[in-house]
Amino acid sequence: xxxxxxxxxxxILKKYFFSTDHKIIxxxxxxxxMAMALIGGFFxxxxxxxxxxxxxxxxxxxxVTPGKYNALVTMHxxxxxxxxxxxxxxxxxxxxxxxxMIGCDDMAFPRINRLSYQIFLLSALxxxxxxxxxxxxxxGAWTAYPPLSAVGAYNLTPIGATLWLIAVALEFVAFLLGGxxxxxxxxxxxxxxxxxxxxxxxxxxxxxxxxxxMASVGPLVAGAIMLLFDQTMSTGFFDPTRGGDPLLWQHxxxxxxxxxVYVVLLPALGIVAxxxxxxxxxxxxxxxxxxxxxxAVGFLSFxxxxxxxxxxxxxxxxxxxxxxxxxxxxxxxxxxxxLYIATLYGGSIHLDTPMLWALAFIGEFMIGGVTGxxxxxxxxxxxxxxxxxxxxxxxxxxxxxxxxxVYAGLTFWYPKMFGRMLNxxxxxxxxxxxxxxxxxxxxxxxxxxxxxxxxxxxxxxQFAEQSRPALQHLRxxxxxxxxxxLSFQLVFLFNFFWSLRNGKSAGANPWRxxxxxxxxxxxxxxxxxxxxxxxxxxxxxxxxPGRADDFLPQNVPE
Amino acid sequence: xxxxxKPIANTRSAxxxxxxxxxxxxxxxxxxxIFGGLLASYIMHRVGHPEWAxxxxxxxxxxxxxxxxxxxxxxxCAVLAHxxxxxxxxxxxAKLLRLTSLGGLIFLTVKGFEWTKDIHEGFVLSSGGFWSxxxxxxxxxGLHVLAGMIIMLIVAADAAKNQELQRVECxxxxxxFVDIVWxxxxxxxxxxx
Numbered sequence: 001x002x003x004x005x006x007x008x009x010x011x012i013l014k015k016y017f018f019s020t021d022h023k024i025i026x027x028x029x030x031x032x033x034m035a036m037a038l039i040g041g042f043f044x045x046x047x048x049x050x051x052x053x054x055x056x057x058x059x060x061x062x063x064v065t066p067g068k069y070n071a072l073v074t075m076h077x078x079x080x081x082x083x084x085x086x087x088x089x090x091x092x093x094x095x096x097x098x099x100x101m102i103g104c105d106d107m108a109f110p111r112i113n114r115l116s117y118q119i120f121l122l123s124a125l126x127x128x129x130x131x132x133x134x135x136x137x138x139x140g141a142w143t144a145y146p147p148l149s150a151v152g153a154y155n156l157t158p159i160g161a162t163l164w165l166i167a168v169a170l171e172f173v174a175f176l177l178g179g180x181x182x183x184x185x186x187x188x189x190x191x192x193x194x195x196x197x198x199x200x201x202x203x204x205x206x207x208x209x210x211x212x213x214m215a216s217v218g219p220l221v222a223g224a225i226m227l228l229f230d231q232t233m234s235t236g237f238f239d240p241t242r243g244g245d246p247l248l249w250q251h252x253x254x255x256x257x258x259x260x261v262y263v264v265l266l267p268a269l270g271i272v273a274x275x276x277x278x279x280x281x282x283x284x285x286x287x288x289x290x291x292x293x294x295x296a297v298g299f300l301s302f303x304x305x306x307x308x309x310x311x312x313x314x315x316x317x318x319x320x321x322x323x324x325x326x327x328x329x330x331x332x333x334x335x336x337x338x339l340y341i342a343t344l345y346g347g348s349i350h351l352d353t354p355m356l357w358a359l360a361f362i363g364e365f366m367i368g369g370v371t372g373x374x375x376x377x378x379x380x381x382x383x384x385x386x387x388x389x390x391x392x393x394x395x396x397x398x399x400x401x402x403x404x405x406v407y408a409g410l411t412f413w414y415p416k417m418f419g420r421m422l423n424x425x426x427x428x429x430x431x432x433x434x435x436x437x438x439x440x441x442x443x444x445x446x447x448x449x450x451x452x453x454x455x456x457x458x459x460x461x462q463f464a465e466q467s468r469p470a471l472q473h474l475r476x477x478x479x480x481x482x483x484x485x486l487s488f489q490l491v492f493l494f495n496f497f498w499s500l501r502n503g504k505s506a507g508a509n510p511w512r513x514x515x516x517x518x519x520x521x522x523x524x525x526x527x528x529x530x531x532x533x534x535x536x537x538x539x540x541x542x543x544x545p546g547r548a549d550d551f552l553p554q555n556v557p558e
Numbered sequence: 559x560x561x562x563x564k565p566i567a568n569t570r571s572a573x574x575x576x577x578x579x580x581x582x583x584x585x586x587x588x589x590x591x592i593f594g595g596l597l598a599s600y601i602m603h604r605v606g607h608p609e610w611a612x613x614x615x616x617x618x619x620x621x622x623x624x625x626x627x628x629x630x631x632x633x634x635c636a637v638l639a640h641x642x643x644x645x646x647x648x649x650x651x652a653k654l655l656r657l658t659s660l661g662g663l664i665f666l667t668v669k670g671f672e673w674t675k676d677i678h679e680g681f682v683l684s685s686g687g688f689w690s691x692x693x694x695x696x697x698x699x700g701l702h703v704l705a706g707m708i709i710m711l712i713v714a715a716d717a718a719k720n721q722e723l724q725r726v727e728c729x730x731x732x733x734x735f736v737d738i739v740w741x742x743x744x745x746x747x748x749x750x751x
Contacts, residue, residue, distance in 0.1 A: 002596065057604075092667035097655065099567060104565070104566055104570065105567055106566075106567050107565070107567060108568045108570075108577050108581070109568065110565055127589075129689070176588050180581060180584045180585060180588065181581075183584055184577060184580050185567055187572065187573050188571050188572050188573055188577045188580055189566075189567035189570045189572055190570070190572045194572075214584070214587065215587075215588075215591055216588075216591075217594075218588060218590070218592035218594060218595050219592070219594070219596075219599075220595070221592045222592055222593075222599065224596040224696060225698070226599070229690065229694065233683050233684055235683055235690040236684070236687065236690065237599075237687075237690060242687065243603070243607055243610075243687035244603075245603070252599070332605075415621035454622040532566065536741060
């Protein structure tokens with residue numbers, strides 16, 4: 001057994017496909033997530049075309065039948081949450097950043113890390129394979145409520161439903177392995193001198209997200225086994241005629257599903273914290289308070305789940321309790337937003353592209369949060385439930401999380417990942433071309449939802465009480481704005497791949513940032529640090545007066 | 559098996575807890591919520607369906623009790639293996655680990671006879687709520703026993719050569735967890751009437 005640590009450069013196949021290097025695994029997650037985002041985005045395009053221009057031929061797809069519409073919305077939701085937000089926000093950023101930011105050479109368990117990606121890739125392939133089976137992919141909504149999801153005769157996609165379930169379960173296993181690795185690495189493998197409150201917020205947030213995921217997903221893993229048996233072995237776990245209970249699935253699903261919102265939100269908040277501190281040249285206002293509020297959010301996220309079930313026939317007294325907890329959780333989140341704004345106050349603000357994205361996150365996410373108040377209150381929810389109001393609401397939370405914050409992170413760490421700068425002009429064009437249409441897509445949907453448009457309806461003209469022709473121009477506006485937003489993503493893709501070769505050379509620390517990942521060359525070599533660093537201070541020492549540089553890296557002794 | 563070079567990240571211990579033990583505890587924590595969700599679902603249903611007691615009366619309490627005894631005894635072997643590993647006696651630890659997994663094998667064999675009898679009497683996975691939970695819970699637990707046995711034999715092979723002795727404690731922790739799950743399952747599936 002060799003005790004000497006060797007960091008030789010391995011061969012191509014080993015380096016890019018079977019690597020145990022955390023940075024390569026991060027890239028694998030990133031590119032898989034980006035590819036899945038293209039698929040999920042394409043589905044949004046197809047079903048929005050159907051809603052904006054009903055029953056016409058959709059260029060690049062064809063006619064959208066009711067069954068296909070159901071499959072498209074189901075796959076859009078599942079893919080964007082499980083195969084885009086999770087791999088990019090947690091796995092890609094977590095893998096890339098954690099060892100670099102805490103000053104070590106890799107994850108504590110590199111081979112478990114590789115296994116995590118391989119299982120994740122398998123889960124994506126299982127999901128995609130459902131497009132090839134008889135009946136097509138699952139069409140019973142991403143929440144998979146039984147009996148619709150349990151009985152093939154109801155959802156008409158019996159094989160797709162089972163493949164969807166297996167894919168989701170595999171994805172959970174992948175993130176359990178990855179999350180445990182992140183947690184253990186951050187707990188044990190930190191550089192000498194890095195105390196609990198010297199850890200950069202984004203690392204804290206990714207680890208706390210992993211812990212929340214771990215604590216919430218278990219019951220749904222059990223639920224997935226039960227649903228799988230209901231589908232394939234004719235058990236009756238969720239069948240009320242045979243002693244089962246369909247509400248049980250809703251509880252198991254949302255006991256995970258609501259914490260899951262915070263699982264993806266926390267890494268986004270962490271990314272924004274890093275960007276805001278660097279581009280405001282200011283220490284995070286209330287670093288510890290940010291953490292306290294995060295813990296409060298993490299705790300409360302476990303006791304709000306039934307607000308998804310106000311119309312499912314739960315006891316109204318229970319609904320009251322869940323209304324209260326749901327409104328409570330907005331308190332720590334709001335406090336966190338205030339802390340970010342306080343960090344900006346009096347800062348020396350540089351409006352580079354990452355900062356634009358970070359500021360947009362704060363503004364847009366607040367709209368998502370405030371509209372959540374209406375849905376968390378059981379009285380108003382009963383009216384708004386399952387309308388486009390809720391679609392608009394959660395897209396005002398998920399798009400800032402999975403799109404805007406991801407762009408903040410990508411544009412910020414791109415120089416570190418690839419050694420070159422992105423083009424700033426293209427970056428700003430892409431920013432405005434994404435954020436403006438995003439609002440034009442979803443503000444009309446608040447209006448149509450309030451007017452009564454139900455979600456998951458493939459064509460309003462087919463239902464007399466749903467048709468409301470006066471609203472059609474809003475639905476069409478939303479669709480056209482989506483086309484604009486999607487086309488501006490080409491600017492980003494071009495910038496991303498063009499800059500890989502032609503971008504300005506980045507150097508080790510282009511943003512003059514104080515955290516450890518900026519002390520190594522860009523891109524970091526295998527093994528990360530030539531000499532493993534020692535940490536002397538917290539991560540946000542910016543705007544220091546009376547120094548040649550206005551910041552003090554974590555690893556420089558005073 | 560030549561152990562590949564470990565990253566420095568693996569050798570650090572900022573918390574003071576050895577990394578191998580730390581990850582084992584996290585794995586167990588994530589398993590607790592999986593079994594917790596399934597058990598909670600079962601208990602809630604069981605309370606709502608007093609008639610399931612009729613089905614439960616068909617389970618063989620003596621077989622279950624014998625299996626409980628087998629698992630507890632095997633856990634003792636796992637503890638002794640840990641003690642041997644602490645004393646740097648790899649071969650002895652390996653021997654005790656193999657004895658532990660023999661306990662797992664006896665457990666699964668008894669289960670096999672029980673299930674064969676149940677199935678012959680017409681009680682299968684889809685025979686009703688109780689049986690669905692019975693097979694799902696015990697089946698998931700059985701898979702954990704099987705996985706534990708396989709990992710234990712791998713760890714034993716290394717331990718026999720005095721390699722990776724820290725893993726002896728970890729697989730022992732996991733085995734105790736599997737044991738404790740059974741301590742919940744036995745009264746809930748066999749004894750409760």
